[in-house]
Amino acid sequence: xxxxxxxxxxxxxxxxxxxxxxxxxxxxxxxxxxxxxxxxxxxxxxxxxxxxxxxxxxxxxxxxxxxxxxxxxxxxxxxxxxxxxxxxxxxxxxxxxxxxxxxxxxxxxxxxxxxxxxxxxxxxxxxxxxxxxxxxxxxxxxxxxxxxxxxxxxxxxxxxxxxxxxxxxxxxxxxxxxxxxxxxxxxxxxxxxxxxxxxxxx
Numbered sequence: 001x002x003x004x005x006x007x008x009x010x011x012x013x014x015x016x017x018x019x020x021x022x023x024x025x026x027x028x029x030x031x032x033x034x035x036x037x038x039x040x041x042x043x044x045x046x047x048x049x050x051x052x053x054x055x056x057x058x059x060x061x062x063x064x065x066x067x068x069x070x071x072x073x074x075x076x077x078x079x080x081x082x083x084x085x086x087x088x089x090x091x092x093x094x095x096x097x098x099x100x101x102x103x104x105x106x107x108x109x110x111x112x113x114x115x116x117x118x119x120x121x122x123x124x125x126x127x128x129x130x131x132x133x134x135x136x137x138x139x140x141x142x143x144x145x146x147x148x149x150x151x152x153x154x155x156x157x158x159x160x161x162x163x164x165x166x167x168x169x170x171x172x173x174x175x176x177x178x179x180x181x182x183x184x185x186x187x188x189x190x191x192x193x194x195x196x197x198x199x200x201x202x
Contacts, residue, residue: 020157023156027163027164030154030164031164033154034167035167035171037167037168040168041151041172042171042175044172045176045179046175046179048102048172049179049180051102052079053079053080053082053101054073054080054102054103055082055096055101055103056069056070056083056084056103056104056169057085057086057089057103057105057106057116057119058084058085058086058105059086059087059112059115059116060110060111060112060158061159061161062108062110062161062165063083063085063086064162065083065106065165065166066104068083068166068169069081069083069104069166069172070083072170072173076174076176076177076182076184077173077177077180077182078177078180078182079176086105086112086115086116086119087115089122094122097126098126098127100129102129103128104130104131104132104133104169105119105120105133106133106165107119107132108133108134108153108155108165109155109158109161110161111158117141120132124147130143130147130149131148131150132148132150133151133153134150134151134152135153135155136154136155138152153167
């Protein structure tokens with residue numbers, strides 16, 4: 001909101017500011033909508049429960065989504081996962097891709113959409129096991145042959161989309177934690193580290 005207020009004297013971006021403001025107002029409704037994916041994410045967790053590792057690819061605003069989603073899985077489900085900047089895919093991560101490695105690709109509608117479609121094609125060519133997070137209505141477009149799992153989320157303004165996109169990954173982390181028999185509210189070692197910092201302050 002502060003950034004929108006500071007940019008208020010820029011006429012060329014007025015429609016953009018209005019769209020973001022409207023998007024912020026409607027964001028709680030979009031969050032409630034995406035929370036309905038809970039059962040779908042539990043089913044995905046059951047699909048991934050036996051895996052040792054998976055990767056999460058994103059680009060632009062959604063690079064932060066990949067990092068946060070992978071971190072949550074590591075913190076609470078104690079399962080290896082890595083958030084990868086899709087633009088760096090050919091600098092190492094692509095060598096890991098085969099028919100055994102699950103890969104989540106975030107491909108919602110934004111300026112990076114066409115590039116993410118190219119990423120999906122390259123991962124398909126290497127027989128990657130893909131799970132694609134896309135905007136509602138884009139399932140056939142991002143996965144035309146139906147060979148990957150698709151998670152559809154509501155579309156919002158691109159700079160707000162990561163708020164919506166992180167929720168399925170948080171739900172996935174929760175269900176993986178429960179299925180693996182860990183306490184979601186007491187992540188291993190995380191509480192101890194927080195306690196140590198609090199003791200130092202006092």
